[in-house]
Amino acid sequence: MSSKIKHPWRICPIGEHWVMNHPRKVSVSEKNPDGTTIVDGHCRKNPSQHEIFVADEIHEIAEKYFKILKSKPKPDTLGYPHGNKFDDLIGGWTEFWNDIFNPTDPLNPNLVKALIASESSFNINVNTNSNIGKAKGLIQVTEQTRKILGDKKGELKDFLITLSKKEIFDPNLNLCAGIRWLFHKKFLVSHRLKKEATWMEAVAEYKGILTQLGNVEKSDRIMAELDKLYKRLIQK
């Protein structure tokens, strides 16, 4: 599904990840009277053979490349106060993961936008009520998913994303992780169904309702809302 070619947006060579400028404690000296020095951003080797994304690199990529994207979702708020606020991030991470995994049928950024609408209504910094579960942020990445995405011995073979519990709320990091997870869901469903899964099937799997579709009215109802929003976005 993927080839290990360095994506042009990535800062470091294959097998390394980016570390941003950061302070480091040093001995107090004339040059560093407060006992700290600033270490410039640099690439650091990944001891495992995986490609690993960390918050620093995700932020750098978004800042540098997401203003000049090939495709973005339709600028339709869908009626939500923050409906168009994340279009650059949606377009950017969709394009990035499409480039990395190169699927026959590329993911449409409008489907991602509809998914976000159905997951969080573009409500920022949302955490499901602790009584309900632990899904976080715009695209509602669960705690379990966050752990799997960063687990070097887990189910992801490559392109891991290591984020902390706090970082996952950041819209940029949340979308990078959530869209990466959606690609993984498509990969898993394709294997299970023994055919190339559609993106709608991948989205249903993301929501945990794929096996119920067509058989259980309430699952269909959840997907119907998303489908309605998606159709509105792809309508010319």
Add this chain to the structure above:
Amino acid sequence: MKTIMIIIFLFSSCASSEIKIYNQSDRFIDIEVNRKNFWFECSLVNSKDKKSLMSFYMINGEVIHQFIFRRLADTKDCLKWYKEYEKIIDGTNKVRLVGIDRSKKEKNYLIKEKVPDNFKKPEFLINWFFVRLETSKGCEPYFDNGCTPENYWGGLFPQN
């Protein structure tokens, strides 16, 4: 005639006191009803997978408003939440629900045996994503900022 007018007046004022709509658009609803016109359940959607959908219902005239969670859950988790909601519902007279993203008005399909009798009568059903449930005993949201409206989309409401 006068007696009939008084009866009609009393009936209409009684009926209107059963429902209070705080805010409503095609995309958003904030509605309060008497306890007897409210019902909630963990809808068992797949016994094999043991998955359920937390669902709340309200009668508003000929329409049932259904408020559902955005995702299915394990039935055991759903039953745990049911108990949490029960704590703030039991012993209260009114229940207030907020929902967003309505589906189109369609035929009431609530025909299962366990559905309370008064919920079988309304002809139509409208479906919403659940935002929060509030009673005189407390408030339980879907998202953790759902009970503080000033934090919810910065106090703005979704538009059509």
